[in-house]
Amino acid sequence: MTIAECSSPEFRPVGMPMRNLSPFLLTNTTDLGLGGTNVMAYMIGQIWWEGGGGPHTVDNTLLSAIGWYNGNGTFNNAGTSFKVGLASVDTSNGPNGRPVNSTGTPTLDVAAVYTGGGGGVTNNAWNESVPTTGTKTIANGDLVAVCFYMATRGGSDNVQVRGISTNNAFNSAMPQVGIYNAGFSGQNLFTNCAIRASDGARGYFIGGQVSAASSSQTWNNTSGTKEYGNIIQLPYACKAYGAIYVAGVGAPFDLVLYSDPFGTPTAQASVSVDENTVFSSGTTSSAAMFTTGFGYSLAANTPYAIAMKPTSAGNMTLQYFSFGVAGHQTSVPCGDNGYAVSRNTGAFSAQNSQKDRFWLGLLVGGGDTGGGGGGAMIGC
Template identity: 80%
Template sequence: MTIAEFSSPEFRTIGLPMRNLSPYLLTNTTDLGIGGTNVMAYMIGQIWWEGGGSHTVDTTGSSSIGWYNGNGTFNNAGTSFSVGLAAVDTSSGPSGVPVNSAGTPTLGVSAVLTGGGGGVTNNAWNETVPTTGSKTIANGELVAVCMYMATRGGSDNVQVRGVSGNSILNRSMPHVGIYSAGFSGQNLLTNCAIRASDGARGYFIGGQIWAGSSSQTWNNTSGTKEFANIIQFPYACKAYGAVFVAGVAAPFDLVLYSDPFGTPTSQASFSVNEKTVAGNSTASTAYMFTTGFGLTLAANTPYAISMKPTSASNMSLNYFTFGVAGHQTSVPGGDNGYAVSRNTGAFSAQNSQKDRYWLGLLVGGGDTGGGGSVGIIGA
């Protein structure tokens, strides 16, 4: 096996809770109020399936459409609300909208929910199971996820959550918009996922999946000494350092472990002086390159990248929460990966494998296992 080396500093960050090609590292959120007759929120992008291929979303098996509802109201029996999948209109109207008739989406597969009858949970990730239709989606196909209020009873108002506002996003793909007597881009990243009847999960390329975020504060006198992410890569590559979003005011170590669930063994470590991290005690992002890493990671093998304070001064490490543990696969390096911690001995999972720290590796080069090397470009 030969690992190809780059001649320029082109590394890929793996392990952080950030969708590949997403233009943002941190996540802010905005709720789109769907509170009126013939009002719709829609999220459009190209679907990337686990394992590639084509998959069908219908009323059978594991089929579902995942999205986040904020602090909304859905208790009036006069409200009809649909969650479904539509094709993207390529022939009429403005760009970046689902196929529709005067704002009513043409849904190939959907669930029709009635206010007061359940099916919409506030301040939570919702996995909506279709009740009608079928839609087969190829890997890379452009698809619209639609949340549509056909009729509104009383003051019902569903709050569809998008991620990370920026003015360029209302002209980009993936794309988020709203229809209320007209179409309007919303300066947000998509915040949804789909699951096929065979269990395969599909994500929008360049989108994000948000269900919550927080931070962990600790020091070297705390009962838990190390917080880490499990990282597993599908082919051999080389780790050159780490990237993190943390607040540090004192020295700490970055440690890369093998066998994290058995007998964790340090394979590489790097002591960080807090003065080398801009922001110090605030949450700042840092890429820490060190030739002291240079470790070849074996394919399909779990490793843990850990932060370990070396003084009694507090540090804090941000983490992200997925709505379901299976969404860890949306993260580069997320196959069988999630947040873990330990005092001594083996690492253990945090929050039923739904959390992931803003902590990852810088990797470069790669090997397919058949003797041919591959390059990994920073994304």
């Protein structure tokens, strides 16, 4: 096997809970309130099916779903009719981008229909809406609109559709979030949704995000748990050169790459970071190159752990995302079979039934498809 490298340092971050081209997002979210008749929130982008396969079909067989987060809303009046569905994107009108519609009423190809007070919409939680009408087949790269439409509003009902703040992100034009309330307007938010086809395949917006919640873990070297990190398992062979993280740095710490994380963890690469050498005003993102094991070769389809370990009694605070379902780990670049783990000594164990993912990843370079005849630029 030969792993090819570029002349310049072409490193790719893997394992972080972000989509390609997305920024390092933390806890900034905004809920779009649907508190009126003929009011809609929508999210538009190109779909990527996990594994790159497709096309896949979302239908009314009760095996499909549209995942989204509902904030602290109200949905208890029988006079409220609310729909979650998929539509094509209008290429004749705009900007702002919008679904195919008639005066704000989306033309839904597939939809789940709810009546206020009848259940199906849960507050402050990730919701998996199961379509009961229609069918829509989507290929990789297809432009799709996910719509949240309040057809009629009873009483003071107000569904709260959550988006994620862009923080001056690189890609705020596509995918995009919008709202209709007597007119279309774009919102400075990232998409926060996912779809599941009837065959179980999961689809995500390219450049979008998927998150049910975000939080942080604070600890030091006197805590009962000494190390927190992520499992990373790549579908190709490559080399690990360093780590990238989003954390509050209040102490010196080590970043350690382990092989055999669920058996006998063995440190293969590491770097020690002095808190005095990094910007440490609140939560920051940074990268550190390994000083031992630099360019460690990762085998394909093999689990590794990248972990953060404080080396003094000063506190570290490491950010993490919690997904609505463990299957959404596939929304992370090269996130298949990866999730948050921790340990004191011995083997690592999963956190929160494999639904969590720390803002901690590897910087990798080179690549090989396994044929041994040369390398390829890495990608997932």
